[in-house]
Amino acid sequence: MEPTPPLIVMGVSGSGKSTIGAALAAALRVEFIDGDDLHPTANKEKMAAGIPLTDEDRAPWLEIIAERIGAERAEDRSIVVACSALRRRYRDQLVSHAPETVFVHLAGDRALIADRQANRQHEYMPPSLLDSQFATLEPLQEDERAVLVDPALTPEEIVRRVTESIGRPAGTSR
Ligand SMILES: Nc1ncnc2c1ncn2[C@@H]1O[C@H](COP(=O)(O)OP(=O)(O)OP(=O)(O)O)[C@@H](O)[C@H]1O
Numbered sequence: 001m002e003p004t005p006p007l008i009v010m011g012v013s014g015s016g017k018s019t020i021g022a023a024l025a026a027a028l029r030v031e032f033i034d035g036d037d038l039h040p041t042a043n044k045e046k047m048a049a050g051i052p053l054t055d056e057d058r059a060p061w062l063e064i065i066a067e068r069i070g071a072e073r074a075e076d077r078s079i080v081v082a083c084s085a086l087r088r089r090y091r092d093q094l095v096s097h098a099p100e101t102v103f104v105h106l107a108g109d110r111a112l113i114a115d116r117q118a119n120r121q122h123e124y125m126p127p128s129l130l131d132s133q134f135a136t137l138e139p140l141q142e143d144e145r146a147v148l149v150d151p152a153l154t155p156e157e158i159v160r161r162v163t164e165s166i167g168r169p170a171g172t173s174r
């Protein structure tokens with residue numbers, strides 16, 4: 001079997017990246033890292049103040065994540081990462097050290113995601129930034145390795161679909 005590719009669980013704020021990323025990593029028995037935890041403090045403060053990040057704000061953060069994926073690959077290890085990855089150029093940067101990486105896009109209905117955001121606590125991300133998240137989101141393109149899933153499904157069903165589509169049904173680690 002080919003090794004499990006790195007996975008980046010992407011989507012707007014509140015789409016379920018942290019929840020699904022952790023569940024996928026557990027199913028695949030690989031490490032999980034949450035991009036939320038890797039933002040510089042200045043980025044967190046900006047978002048907490050209700051100001052969307054710019055390309056310049058995101059670039060160093062994306063680089064940290066890209067290098068981390070590359071470091072795992074150099075050790076022949078897969079990884080699951082939760083990262084918004086909203087724009088094509090961000091995604092290209094994220095996979096620059098591991099082009100076999102597969103994006104899992106939690107492509108959801110705005111009303112569902114707004115409802116979930118309203119019912120959770122977040123360290124720094126206010127629901128008011130959801131519009132800018134959707135405005136920034138660029139759909140995956142045909143030449144990107146990706147699996148699209150609806151975040152309205154249960155986490156168990158999402159994990160089942162993703163692991164099947166990458167040829168790694170849950171529990172069959174590399
Ligand atoms: N498939 C699902 N079914 C039901 N509830 C879900 C599902 N996925 C996530 N949730 C819930 O939706 C809320 C948002 O999920 P989560 O925090 O994982 O999203 P996120 O994309 O990581 O958000 P952010 O990027 O803002 O940190 C949480 O309360 C979580 O428990």
Ligand SMILES: O=C(O)[C@H](O)[C@@H](O)[C@H](O)[C@H](O)CO
Pocket residue numbers: 012013014035036039053058083084085086122125133
């Ligand atoms: O690119 C971005 O705008 C950010 O990564 C946001 O998406 C948040 O960090 C994350 O979703 C937590 O709410």
